[in-house]
Amino acid sequence: MVRFLLGLTLMSTFVSCSDSSESGSSVFFGGEIVNPTSDYVVLYHNDSYVDSVKLDDKNHFSFNLNNIEDGLYHFDHAPELQYVYLSQGDSLLARLNTVEFDESLVFSGTGSEINNFLIEIFLATEKEEPIIKRYYSLDPEGFSKKIDSLHALKIKQLEELSTDNLLSTKVLAMAEASIDYNTYINKEKYPFYHKKETGEETIHELGDDFYGYRKRIDFNNKDLTYFRPYFDFMKWHFGNMSYMICLEDCSTDKKPVSDRLHFNKHKLALVDSLVNQTELRDILFRNVAVDYLLREHNPSKEATIFIDKFKSLSTNEEHKEEIELLYNGIKNLQPNTTLPDIMVKNFNNEEVSLKDLANKRKSTVFYFWTADQKRHFINVNKHIITLEEKYPHYNFVGINLRTSHSQWKQLMDEYKLDKNKQFYGENFKELQMAMIIDGLNKCVIAKDTVVVDGFANLFTSL
Numbered sequence: 499m500v501r502f503l504l505g506l507t508l509m510s511t512f513v514s515c516s517d518s519s520e521s522g523s524s525v526f527f528g529g530e531i532v533n534p535t536s537d538y539v540v541l542y543h544n545d546s547y548v549d550s551v552k553l554d555d556k557n558h559f560s561f562n563l564n565n566i567e568d569g570l571y572h573f574d575h576a577p578e579l580q581y582v583y584l585s586q587g588d589s590l591l592a593r594l595n596t597v598e599f600d601e602s603l604v605f606s607g608t609g610s611e612i613n614n615f616l617i618e619i620f621l622a623t624e625k626e627e628p629i630i631k632r633y634y635s636l637d638p639e640g641f642s643k644k645i646d647s648l649h650a651l652k653i654k655q656l657e658e659l660s661t662d663n664l665l666s667t668k669v670l671a672m673a674e675a676s677i678d679y680n681t682y683i684n685k686e687k688y689p690f691y692h693k694k695e696t697g698e699e700t701i702h703e704l705g706d707d708f709y710g711y712r713k714r715i716d717f718n719n720k721d722l723t724y725f726r727p728y729f730d731f732m733k734w735h736f737g738n739m740s741y742m743i744c745l746e747d748c749s750t751d752k753k754p755v756s757d758r759l760h761f762n763k764h765k766l767a768l769v770d771s772l773v774n775q776t777e778l779r780d781i782l783f784r785n786v787a788v789d790y791l792l793r794e795h796n797p798s799k800e801a802t803i804f805i806d807k808f809k810s811l812s813t814n815e816e817h818k819e820e821i822e823l824l825y826n827g828i829k830n831l832q833p834n835t836t837l838p839d840i841m842v843k844n845f846n847n848e849e850v851s852l853k854d855l856a857n858k859r860k861s862t863v864f865y866f867w868t869a870d871q872k873r874h875f876i877n878v879n880k881h882i883i884t885l886e887e888k889y890p891h892y893n894f895v896g897i898n899l900r901t902s903h904s905q906w907k908q909l910m911d912e913y914k915l916d917k918n919k920q921f922y923g924e925n926f927k928e929l930q931m932a933m934i935i936d937g938l939n940k941c942v943i944a945k946d947t948v949v950v951d952g953f954a955n956l957f958t959s960l
Contacts, residue, residue: 525584527573528560529592532602535869536576536902543571544724544777568668570725575599577870577900581620581725583612583672600624611663612673619652619676623727630684634691638704641692645684652677668721675719679727682711686734690741701745718775732778733785740764759800762790763807770811780814787821792936795953797829827931831952837944838932842897842921845910850921853947857893864933865894865941865956866923869901869909874938878956879913885960892960896920899929 531539531553539559540550548571551559568585573592578599584590588609595602600621605613626648633644656673659665665673685708689701696702715735722728744764765786773779787808794801805825809818830838837856841849856862865882867875882894896919898906906922909915923929933942934952941956942949951959 523565523586525563525566525586526560526589527563527582527584527592528558528590529594531557531559531575532593532595533597534575535578535596535905538575540574541571542574543567543569569721570672576902577868581613581616583609583616583669585609585666585669611659612665612669615656615659615673616676618655619673619680622652623680631691634688635695636692638688638692638702638708641688642685642708645681649677649681672721672725675722675725675728678711679722679725679731682715683727683731683734685709685711686731686738689738701742717773718778720775720777723775723778723781729778729781732773732782736765736768736782736786739768743768758790758794759804762786762804766807766811776813780812780817783808783812784814784817784821787817788824791821791824791828792934795828795831795934797825797832801825823931824934827934830932831934831942831949833949833951835949835952837942837947837949840929840932841925842923842929843903844921845907845917847903855895855921856944856947858946860891860893861950862893862895862944863941863954863956863960864897864944866897866899866933866935866938868899868938869905871938875909876913878938879915881957889960894919897923897929899923899926899935 527541534553534557538550538552539561541548541561543566548566549561549563551561553559563584566584566586569583570581571584572579572581575596578596580600580603582590582592582605589607590605590609590613591607592603592605592613594604600617603617605617630645630648633641636644656670656677659673660670688708689704692698692702693700712735716722717732719728740761744761748760766783769779769782769786773782787805790804791801805821808821812818827838829835837852840852842852842855844850852864855864863885865878867878869875878896882896885892886894896915898920901909901922903922903924910917910920929935934940939956941954941959943951943954943959954960
């Protein structure tokens, strides 16, 4: 009800702006952002840029779109983003507060029903995560009952929504997918998480109907290709299938082959055999290649063979170039190599290279943080204080990523960070590839300008 009332307030603010978009082929999408972290809102369809608009002096934004394809989009207000479903004739308004981006997001106007439903399912799924974690210790039948019960509650919500609102077949399919694929992910995770939670030596035997939903999976749904629950399901499904096939065909004593190259070859082959939709095939191939290289992160003849296999399957030239850059970055971060010649900015907005930041008298630890992960940022700051006391012979250098420059400065002041030890990474993609930033706990340790450990963990390597 609170979300609905917020929507009514926003609707009255914007009603004069959106009246003109009632015509059939145009779409109006606007709104208000409280406590903005960027000057712009950027709209994307799948992985393609659509348009960007600047916030006005009241922190309002508006898109007037003509002849766009009905379907799932996402809007980016750095460093956050969220989905929005747009259909011809929509006059949609959004209101959010960046302090609690997802929790505060509410839609009103034409097209608001599906969008409010999607965000409610997103939040419900997040809230259920710790609950479901406790279910993994149950036997397969008990786990299925719990998961099916949560699924049924969401389906009931959808039935109530479709009773009160006229939803198109395409909109209804998207709403169902938001429920189904999050549920299916938990079923795909179960055998591995159950083994971990119970300490069982082998994968628990599952009944014939445990994966019954697999008969309904559409491996070629273009509308869902860039929808996170659908894609995450595909990753888990192909990982699960590859493991089980390897366990059946390649193992000895019910133990799968531990070689990553072997396992990821299985995944490439499965994707190749089951997925025909070009975009989904390519992004799955990319995911397998990235996962393999980041877990292995050692140059080898086997890695080169794997990359060649990936290139022979993928049709996406950008992905092929990205994998080459990633592999080169991995090679350039091996012990005794020279630090990448990458520039960052200091508090005075002056460029300085990573090589210049490497202390000649001490070992230097480069670590990373972002405003998007506030809890991680706070934990890292506490941990760095402890490490500086424990290792006075180390120089700790923080590099901020995916944050607006103004917000970075604001956080520096708010948390009283040492301005001589904190730097702003303006070009995230360049830094990501050069320093192989595959997680926020990643750190790079150097002595002078020479890499000591290019794949260290801030919380376990020191």
